[in-house]
Amino acid sequence: MKKPARYLFLAIAVVCLSITSAGADDVIKIGAIFSATGPASPLGEAEKNTALLLQEQINAKGGVMGKKLEIIIYDDESSVDKAVSAADKLLKKDNVVAVVGPSTTPNTLAIEAKFEAAAVPLVSCAAGEKIVVPVKKWVFKTPQSDRLAVARILSHLKSRKISKIAIITVSDAYGQGGREMLKALAPKAGIELTADEVYSPKDTDMTVQLTKIKSTNAKAIVSWGTPQTGSAIVAKNRAQLGMSVPLYLSHGVAARKFIELAGSAGEGILLPAGRLIVADEVPAKNPQKALLTKYVKDYETKFKSPVSTFGGHAWDAVMLVVKAIELGKSDKPADIRANLEKIKGFVGTAGVFNFSPEEHNGLNESAFEMVTIQKGDWKIVK
Amino acid sequence: MGISSYLQFLISGVTMGSIYGLTALGFTIIFNTTGIINFAQGEFVMLGGILSVFFLKWFDIGLFPSILLAVLATTIIGGVIERFAIRPVKGASVINLIIVTIGVSIFVRGLTMIFLGKDTFSLPHFSGNLPLTFAGVAVMPQSIWILAITLVLLAILRLFFTRTIYGKGMLACSYNRKASSLVGIGVDRMVLFSFLISSLVGAIGGVILTPVTLTSYDVGIMLGLKGFSACIIGGLGNPFGAAAGGVLLGILESLCAGVISSAYKDAFAFFVLLVLLFVKPSGLFGQAKIERV
Numbered sequence: 084m085k086k087p088a089r090y091l092f093l094a095i096a097v098v099c100l101s102i103t104s105a106g107a108d109d110v111i112k113i114g115a116i117f118s119a120t121g122p123a124s125p126l127g128e129a130e131k132n133t134a135l136l137l138q139e140q141i142n143a144k145g146g147v148m149g150k151k152l153e154i155i156i157y158d159d160e161s162s163v164d165k166a167v168s169a170a171d172k173l174l175k176k177d178n179v180v181a182v183v184g185p186s187t188t189p190n191t192l193a194i195e196a197k198f199e200a201a202a203v204p205l206v207s208c209a210a211g212e213k214i215v216v217p218v219k220k221w222v223f224k225t226p227q228s229d230r231l232a233v234a235r236i237l238s239h240l241k242s243r244k245i246s247k248i249a250i251i252t253v254s255d256a257y258g259q260g261g262r263e264m265l266k267a268l269a270p271k272a273g274i275e276l277t278a279d280e281v282y283s284p285k286d287t288d289m290t291v292q293l294t295k296i297k298s299t300n301a302k303a304i305v306s307w308g309t310p311q312t313g314s315a316i317v318a319k320n321r322a323q324l325g326m327s328v329p330l331y332l333s334h335g336v337a338a339r340k341f342i343e344l345a346g347s348a349g350e351g352i353l354l355p356a357g358r359l360i361v362a363d364e365v366p367a368k369n370p371q372k373a374l375l376t377k378y379v380k381d382y383e384t385k386f387k388s389p390v391s392t393f394g395g396h397a398w399d400a401v402m403l404v405v406k407a408i409e410l411g412k413s414d415k416p417a418d419i420r421a422n423l424e425k426i427k428g429f430v431g432t433a434g435v436f437n438f439s440p441e442e443h444n445g446l447n448e449s450a451f452e453m454v455t456i457q458k459g460d461w462k463i464v465k
Numbered sequence: 466m467g468i469s470s471y472l473q474f475l476i477s478g479v480t481m482g483s484i485y486g487l488t489a490l491g492f493t494i495i496f497n498t499t500g501i502i503n504f505a506q507g508e509f510v511m512l513g514g515i516l517s518v519f520f521l522k523w524f525d526i527g528l529f530p531s532i533l534l535a536v537l538a539t540t541i542i543g544g545v546i547e548r549f550a551i552r553p554v555k556g557a558s559v560i561n562l563i564i565v566t567i568g569v570s571i572f573v574r575g576l577t578m579i580f581l582g583k584d585t586f587s588l589p590h591f592s593g594n595l596p597l598t599f600a601g602v603a604v605m606p607q608s609i610w611i612l613a614i615t616l617v618l619l620a621i622l623r624l625f626f627t628r629t630i631y632g633k634g635m636l637a638c639s640y641n642r643k644a645s646s647l648v649g650i651g652v653d654r655m656v657l658f659s660f661l662i663s664s665l666v667g668a669i670g671g672v673i674l675t676p677v678t679l680t681s682y683d684v685g686i687m688l689g690l691k692g693f694s695a696c697i698i699g700g701l702g703n704p705f706g707a708a709a710g711g712v713l714l715g716i717l718e719s720l721c722a723g724v725i726s727s728a729y730k731d732a733f734a735f736f737v738l739l740v741l742l743f744v745k746p747s748g749l750f751g752q753a754k755i756e757r758v
Contacts, residue, residue, distance in 0.1 A: 122683075124583045254728060281728040285687045287678030288481055291722040294473040312585045312679060323596050324473075324603045344587050344679060347594070 110151045111414045113404060114173035114182040117208070117397070118190070121161025125311065125338060126186040129394030130208055131156055132386050134183070137401045140381070147405050148412060154401070159185055166190035167197075174201045180414050181407075183400035184208050186393070189256050195222050204420040206403055208396040210335070211260055215443040223423055223443045225399035226392075227357065227433055227450045232334045233264040235355040235451040237272040239464075240303060240331075249278035249301035251292050251317060253308045261307030261333055277301045284309055290320045303329045310335035315344035322348035329353060334451065338391040342459055353464065355451040357433045359395045361461050370430050378432060395432030403429065403436065469601035474723040475716060480608040480677065482715020483615040484510070487670035488692025489699060489707035490622070491663035497639035497702060498652075498659040501562040505546065505570035507689020508577075509667025512539045514675035515577060515682065516668075518586040528589055536668045542573075543664020547657050555653075570685065577682040588675040611673045618669060619708055622662075626704070635659060639702070694738050700751020710749065714738075 115134050118127030138154045146152050155177050157169035166185050173179050174197060181204045185191050188211030195214070198205040198221045207214050207224040214224045240248065250265050252258040262279070269276055277299035280292035296304060304321070308314035314336045321330055330352045337356040342349055358365050362375035378398060382390045406429060408414050411422040426445070429436040434450025453464040488510055495503040516535035521528060550569050551562065591610050596603035626632040637645040638655045646652045671680070678684075691714060699710025714734060721733040741749070 120583065122583075281726075283731055285684075286730075287674075287684070288477055288719075290477040291474050291719045292727045294470050294477075295723055295727075298467065298470050312681070315585075315587075316679060323594070323605050325596050325598060340584065344585060346587065 109149070110153050111147055111408065112153050112155060112177060112179045113401070114177060114179035115154050115156040115397075115401075116159050116166055116169045116173070116182065116184040116186075116190070116194075117156060118161040118186040119156075119158040121159075123161040123187050125340060125391065126208075126393040127158070127161070129391045130184065130186055130397035131158075133382065133394040133397040134401055136381060136385055137398065141405065147408055148414070150414070152405070154183075155179060159190055161187065161190075163190055163193045167193055170194040170197050174198075174203060179203065180416050181206065181404045181419050183397060183404065188214065188260070191222075191224070195219060198222060202420075203416045204404070204407075204423060206400040206423070208393070208400055211256065212264075213260070218441060218443050221420055223403070223438070223445075225403065225431065225433055225436075225444075226396045227334065227446050228444055229260050229264045229333075230268070231446065231448050231451060232355045233261065233268050234448050235453065236305060236331050236353075237268055237274060238448075239353070239355075239453050240274060241272060243303075243329075245302045245329075246273060247275050247277050247299075247301050248303045248305055249280070249296040249299055250276060251278075251280040251282065251289065251296065251304060251306045251308070253284055253313050254281050255284050255309070257333075257335065258307045258309070265305060265307065282308075282313065284313065286313070287316060288320065289313075289317050290324060293317070293320050293324055293326065297324060297326055301328060303331060305331045307333045308336070311338060311341045311344060315341055315349070318345040318352055319348040334392070337454070337461075338393070339389045340391075342456055342461075345456075349456045350459075351455060351457075353453055353455050356454045356461070357392050357395060357450060358452055359390060359392055359432045361452060361454055361463050364461075364463050370435060371432070374430055375432060392433075399431035399433055399436070402431065467601070470723065471720075472600075472602045474719045476602065476604055476608060478716035478719035479712055480605075480611055480715070481718065482695075482712035483611050484670050484674045484688065484711070485691045485695040485714050486708035486711025487615060487618070487666055488688055489695035489711045490619075490704050491667045491670075492692055492696045493699075493702060493704045493707045494635075494663040494666070495659050496696075497704070498635050498655050499551075499562070500559050501551075501566065502693070503660075503663065504563065504566045504689060504693075505573060506663065506667055506692060507685030507687075508570045508573040509539055509543060509664040509685075510671035510674070510688050510692075511577070511680065511682065511685035512542060512573070513668030513671025514588065514680035514684070515581055515586065515671075517672050517675065518588050518680065519581060521588070528591070532672050536665065536672060539668035539671075540661055540665045543660045543667075544657060546573075546664075547660035551656070551660070552653065555656075570689070574682055574685065581682060583682060585679050585681040586675075587679050588672075590676045591673075594676075605677065607673070607676050611677070614669065614673050615708075618666065619705065622666075622704065625662075631655075631658060694735065697748055698738060698741060700748025703748070703750045706748060706750025713749075 117130045119131045159166035188209040191207040191209045210226040212228040252262040332354040407419045407422040411418045434446045436445035438445040491506045520531035634650045695711035696707045699706035718734045722730040
C-alpha cells in the first residue's frame with residue numbers, strides 16, 4: 084500500500100470507530116433475523132420493510148425513552164444455518180437487547196436454545212406452535228398458532244353441519260404441523276377424516292390427490308399447503324376437476340399474491356385470517372380498527388406494495404419489545420423479558436395480546452376471522 | 466375408486482409426463498452431438514414459461530405473440546450459452562463440460578431471480594379453463610394442447626433427423642465426431658444447432674406447462690431432474706425413447722400417488738428407476754454399448 088492510501092485508510096478507521104463509540108449510550112439496539120430472500124421471501128421481505136418503517140417512525144417521534152432505536156437486520160436467506168450464524172452475530176458481536184424474527188418455524192426452532200443460554204429475549208414471527216409449547220423462558224412469538232387456525236376452521240365446519248372432511252397437506256414442517264393438528268382436533272370435534280393426502284413442496288400437480296378425495300364422500304376439503312404456490316395449485320386443480328365441495332385453506336395463504344395466482348379458481352374458498360388483510364371491512368368499534376388502517380396506509384404509501392399478514396407479525400414483534408422497554412423503563416434483556424410477560428390487552432395486527440408466564444403467544448381463537456374471496460378481494464364471512 | 470379415477474390418474478400422468486419427455490428430449494439432442502449432459506436443460510423450460518409471463522405483462526401484445534417471443538428469446542439464449550460457455554472450453558473433458566453446464570444453470574437461475582423476482586407467476590390457459598368431462602373424467606383443454614403440441618414436435622423432430630441434411634449431420638456427429646468432421650460436417654455448427662434445438666424444445670415445454678402448474682425462477686431444478694430420469698429410463702441417446710420414458714415416469718408417479726400413497730410418490734418413481742437400471746442398465750429403448758477392440 085502506498086503512503087497516502089495508508090493514511091486515508093487510517094483516517095476512515097478512526098472516523099468509523101469514533102462514530103460507533105460516541106452513540107453507544109443513547110441507542111437501544113434490537114436485532115432482527117428475517118428471510119428477506121429465498122423461498123420464504125414473501126414473508127421476510129414484508130417483515131424487513133415493516134421493521135424499517137417502524138424504526139423510522141419511532142425515531143421521528145423521539146425514540147424509545149428518549150434513546151434512539153436501532154434495528155440491526157440480518158437476512159437468513161430462508162436457510163437454517165444462515166439463521167444460526169445471524170443469531171450468533173447478534174448475540175456476540177452486536178450485543179442487542181432483544182431479537183425479533185426469524186420468519187419461519189424451522190429457523191426459529193434452530194436458534195431458540197442460543198437465546199435461552201444467552202438470556203436475551205427472542206420474539207419470533209413464525210407460526211409453529213412448537214416455538215412456545217412447552218413454554219421457553221426467553222422465547223415469545225406473535226403469529227397465531229396452527230392450533231387456533233385449525234380450531235377456527237373446525238368450528239366453522241360444525242356451524243355448517245359438515246362432519247366428513249378430507250385433508251391434503253404439504254410434506255414440510257408447516258404442512259405436517261397442520262396435518263397433525265387436524266388429525267388430533269377433528270375427532271374431538273366429531274368430524275371424521277375420509278382421506279389424508281400429501282404432496283411435496285415442489286409438486287406442480289395435485290389432481291391425483293384430489294381425484295382420490297373426490298371418490299370418498301368428503302363434504303369439505305381442508306388443505307394445509309405451502310403459502311400461496313401449493314395452495315393455489317390445489318385451488319386450481321379443484322376447479323379443473325369440477326369439484327364443488329367447499330375448500331378450506333390455512334391462514335398462511337392470506338396474501339394478495341394468492342388471489343393473483345389462483346385467479347377465478349380462488350373464488351369462494353375459505354380460510355381463517357388475521358384482520359389485517361380485511362382492514363377496511365373490520366367494524367369501527369373493533370379495537371384493532373384504527374391501528375390496522377394506519378399500518379396499511381403507512382406501509383402501502385412507503386413501499387408501494389400491498390400489506391400482508393407477515394409484515395403485521397413483525398409490527399407486533401417490534402412494538403411488543405418497545406412496549407416492554409417502556410413498561411419497565413429499562414432496556415436490559417432480563418427486564419424486557421420479565422415485562423413482556425406482564426403485557427395485557429396489547430392491541431396488535433394479529434389480535435389482542437395477553438401474555439403471562441404460561442402463555443408466550445398471547446392470542447386466542449378470536450384473533451381470526453373466517454374470510455373468503457369474492458370478485459378478487461378478501462371478504463369477511465358473516 | 467372407480468375406473469374413472471384411474472383414467473383421471475392416467476390423464477394427469479400423461480400431461481406431466483409429456484413435459485418430462487420434452488425435457489428429456491432436449492437432454493438427448495445435446496448428448497448425441499456433444500456427449501455431455503446439459504444440466505441447464507431445466508432452465509430452458511423455466512425461461513420459456515417465465516419469459517412468456519413477463520412479455521405478456523410488459524408488451525401487452527396478447528398471449529400467443531408473447532409465447533412466440535419467449536420461445537424465440539429462449540432459443541437465442543440457448544445459442545448464446547453454447548457460443549460463450551461451451552465452445553470456449555470445447556477441448557476439455559466431458560466431465561468439465563458437464564460442470565460448466567451446472568454453472569450455467571445456476572447463473573441463469575440467479576439472473577432470473579434478480580431481474581424477474583422470486584415470486585410465482587401464472588399464465589392464462591390457451592383456450593379457456595373450463596374442464597371437458599367425459600364419463601366422469603375431467604380433462605383440461607390445456608392437457609389436450611400439451612399432448613397435441615408434444616406429438617407435433619416429436620413428428621417434426623423425427624422428420625428433421627431422418628430427412629434433412631442438418632439432421633443427418635447431427636446424427637453423424639453422435640456416431641463419430643472425428644469422422645464427421647473428416648467428411649466435411651461442421652461439428653461446431655452442429656453443436657450450436659443442438660443447443661438451439663434443445664432450448665427451443667425446452668422453451669416450448671415450459672410454455673405449454675405453465676398455465677397448468679404456475680412458474681417461478683426455481684422450477685427448472687426439479688423438471689431438469691425428472692427429465693434426466695426420463696432420459697435414463699428411455700435410454701440415453703435415443704430421443705424418442707427419452708420422450709416415451711418421460712410419459713412413463715409421469716404415469717408411474719401419478720398412479721403411485723393415486724393407488725399407493727401420495728406421500729411416497731417421488732420415492733416410488735425413483736425406486737422404479739433404480740430397479741430398471743439394475744435390470745436393464747441401458748434403459749428401455751437404449752442400445753447396450755458395444756466396445757470394439
